[in-house]
Amino acid sequence: MxxxxxxxxxxxxxxxxxxxxxxxxxxxxxxxxxxxxxxxxxxxxxxxxxxxxxxxxxxxxxxxxxxxxxxxxxxxxxxxxxxxxxxxxxxxxxxxxxxxxxxxxxxxxxxxxxxxxxxxxxxxxxxxxxxxxxxxxxxxxxxxxxxxxxxxxxxxxxxxxxxxxxxxxxxxxxxxxxxxxxxxxxxxxxxxxxxxxxxxxxxxxxPVKSAYGAADVGRATQGAALGLLAKVQLYQKNWAAAIAASDQVITSGEYSLEPDYALLWRQTTENGRESLFEVQAQNGQEGWATGGYSETQRARATVINGFNGWGFNSPSASLEAAYEPGDVRKAGTMYFAGQTLWDGAIIDIDAANPRYNYKSYSSMTQETNYDGWFTGKNIRILRYGEILLINAEAANEAGQPGKALAALNQVRARARGGVAGVLPDVTVTAQAALRDAIWRERRVELAMEHDRFFDLVRQGRAGTVLRAQGKNFVDGKHExxxxxxxxxxxxxxxxxxxxxx
The missing domain is CATH 1.25.40.390 (Serine Threonine Protein Phosphatase 5, Tetratricopeptide repeat)
Known part of the structure; x- marks a missing residue:
């Protein structure tokens, strides 16, 4: 494969x-x-x-x-x-x-x-x-x-x-x-x-995803094209077109949410039920491609096998604070100095940064394609969780709050991790309030997946949000x-x- x-x-x-x-x-x-x-x-x-x-x-x-x-x-x-x-x-x-x-x-x-x-x-x-x-x-x-x-x-x-x-x-x-x-x-x-x-x-x-044989897993599918089309139409504010394309993905029967959010980022779920499209790692060629993606973001501190990462793209304190109590996605998005990870790797308590990107982490001991420096793990590009949020946002903007809530609350249900009483369903139907709820959900569901900056720009609030975090964003330039x-x-x-x- x-x-x-x-x-x-x-x-x-x-x-x-x-x-x-x-x-x-x-x-x-x-x-x-x-x-x-x-x-x-x-x-x-x-x-x-x-x-x-x-x-x-x-x-x-x-x-x-x-x-x-x-x-x-x-x-x-x-x-x-x-x-x-x-x-x-x-x-x-x-x-x-x-x-x-x-x-x-x-x-x-x-x-x-x-x-x-x-x-x-x-x-x-x-x-x-x-x-x-x-x-x-x-x-x-x-x-x-x-x-x-x-x-x-x-x-x-x-x-x-x-x-x-x-x-x-x-x-x-x-x-x-x-x-x-x-x-x-x-x-x-x-x-x-x-x-x-x-x-x-x-x-x-x-072809649809299930029509490909094992030798062709990872090639572009009808679902990938429809999913990216839905995303592009969302950026263009073509709400009806975004709904139509995302509806086709949702009703295709080809995709569903991975039950355990943290498992989305393991090799065992590559090209799995939630995946619409991924960059495929290549045997013997991990080096500076998919392996480099993981290595540049790995903790800059000694782990269990003595190997250091570069430590770039550290999740921010603002992102950490954005998660509601009980949201399992925080632990599936960032890991911390002093933490022992799922594969036994120990992050030095004195690591240069307090937080690191869990979604880019690849195990040097428990995942395959290890070549001594890099592991070959796919990069996730488009997944079903995002399709549901595209559907929710477009439906809300098109004046269909019931449809929007149905898609939005599917995403929130997984984030509870099976624990009752946390992350209650969103029930607000006023368009502005529901828009805010969808945008908040999009941030925590898709954090560190390379959409947040572009989302802020298309939403027209990049300057306000980024300047509040101390960034030197200039309206009319830095979009x-x-x-x-x-x-x-x-x-x-x-x-x-x-x-x-």
Missing amino acids: KNLFAILSIIAFMIVLSISCKKSWLDPPPENTRIQDDSTFARPENATRFVNACYAQLNDWNEHVFSWIGISSITSDDADKGSFPGDVGADKDQMDNFTYTATSLSPSEVWSGNFVGVGRCNQAIDNLPRFTNVPQALRDRLVAEAKFLRAYYYFNLVRCYGDVPLVDSVYSSDNIEQIVGLYTRSPKSEIYALIIRDLTDAAGAL VFPIPLNQIIVSQGRLTQNPGY
Whole structure:
């Protein structure tokens, strides 16, 4: 299962190069240029390899590891930078304090990682029709997988930077007009339109989760496409569309809540009943991908086997205080200095930070794929608990409080951990009060899962909430991140900067 996506042998054209390596804006990055060698398409197995390369980018350091943690979590009120002051050239301090600039590491790496992903997906979408020796049904499914992944990469980009270049095909190296498009920002409304089209197409062509065999577990499914579509529609305040897409997931019979919240983050529940989509760890390739995700957030203190983590992305005191008494999700979200964990690992009482991210923790002794430094644990991207909260929020905004409460209270019921008298059902039906209850629930249910900052922005309260936590958030500026300066230089000014940077 874990080695599913480790096939990259055809990809000389997909060497991970950032645009900044180019000497001229007229020299497009290799993942965006058309393949001229027809021999590639004579081998049917290469069709799947095109799409496997799209998945492989999910494991890139620039995609889900250090810089993504900085942009999506350390910026929020759920997390502090962690580690110790000044570590890693102050980049994560800058993210924590909103003092980053157009030359900062995190915005640059996240831009590069996601656009490489977009380029790989374009290669797959454009080239799969050339595999006439592959059954049409398989080609259609593979195109749908690539469209799902392109939508995912673009969703990250549009949330981070707003207007970005809309690159939806591979280009001929001699077509100047097309190459100019690589370095021209399109309105975010056009980016969202592409995302919605891609996810709608994908949902119509992908199989349901249970239809995949063991060898294909972890590939994109109809439920994953519908779930991400529901989330995108929520961001766009298309309430009816968000309800429709999330309803399809809920009524599909393919998903349910994992009874024990803390078990969601163990290897034993990977791709389980609650999972819509995960980044798949790869045997022998954990290193700086999924393993790096865990290691950068592991406690910076001696544990039972004497191995130290980096200690970044430490859950904040504000997050700890957000949990109601008896909420089992707190223990399934953070662990503490002096604590003995489920696998016997002991966190030093003198650890550099008081709290660490439980959801990223991978056991060095009790979980598989241990290679001496890292464990190979999947990164959870989208799960059923979030789908219920999307459904609740959209229903409330659409004037359907009864429907909203039904979905919301399913999530709260699990958080009781089987204990009566704690976390009572929410009963309020006034729209504003129910909205607040749903937003509070979303925070504690999805804490440290890389949504909180983006949630605060879309809810229009990022400045108020983050300044109250001592962060230097400036309204009209920090809702998005700077376009990397090296990209602007390479484009010779065709890429414009976001306001305030």
